[in-house]
C-alpha cells in the first residue's frame with residue numbers, strides 16, 4: 001500500500017507538523033516522544049451524502065502505565081491547522097471523534113475512551129475534564145498495543161444518525177461504540193486525523209483509510225443491516241489495484257507496439 005508517490009505526494013491526503021511517513025508501513029502522526037503533534041488531512045471535502053469511513057490505526061508506546069494524549073478523527077469545515085485539541089484547533093466547526101488515552105480528570109469510566117463532540121465554531125473543548133461538557137456519546141475501548149489490528153468504522157446517514165464501531169478484540173469482530181441520532185456534519189467537511197503528545201506520549205499511526213459512498217436508504221431503526229456500496233467507492237490508500245491496472249495497460253500497449261513494428265517490418269519485405 002503505497003502512501004505517497006515518488007515525489008512524496010499523495011493525491012488524496014496531505015500531512016504536516018511532526019507527521020512522518022514510513023512508506024509501505026504507516027503514517028506516523030506522532031512518535032512516542034513528548035510535545036509532538038501531527039496531522040493527515042484529506043485535500044478535498046467529502047461530497048457524498050451518506051458515507052462510511054473505515055481506518056486502521058495503531059497506538060502504542062514504551063511506558064507501561066503513562067501514555068497519551070490520544071488521537072482524533074475529524075469531519076470539519078476547516079482542515080490542516082494545528083491546535084490543542086488532539087492536535088487540531090479549538091472552537092472547531094463539525095464533528096470530532098477523540099480516542100483519548102490519557103485521563104486528565106477522574107471519571108466513572110476507564111481509559112482509553114472514545115468520544116464524540118459536535119463543534120459549532122465557538123464552543124471550547126473541555127480540556128481539563130477530557131471533554132465531559134462536550135460529550136455527545138462515548139465508549140470505553142481498550143485499543144492500545146493490541147495484537148489484533150485496531151480499526152474504526154464510522155457510518156453516517158445525513159440528518160439520521162452516525163455510528164461508530166471498533167475492531168480491537170478479534171479480527172472482523174466489530175464492537176458497537178456509539179450511535180448518535182440526528183447528527184449533521186457541515187455540508188463541506190474535510191476528513192482529518194490528528195494526534196498529540198504532551199508530557200506523556202505514544203506512537204500514533206494511521207495504517208489505512210477507506211471511504212465508501214452509501215447509496216441505499218437508511219433503515220428505520222438505528223441498526224444498518226445490508227448496505228449496497230456504489231461502484232465509485234474509493235479506497236484512498238488502496239492504490240495497488242489502480243497501479244496493477246496501469247501496469248496491465250502498459251504491458252498491453254507494449255504488446256501492441258511490438259506487433260505493429262513486426263507488421264511494419266513484414267510489410268517492408270513486400
Ligand SMILES: [Ca+2]
Nearest residue numbers: 100102104130
Ligand atoms: Ca485526555
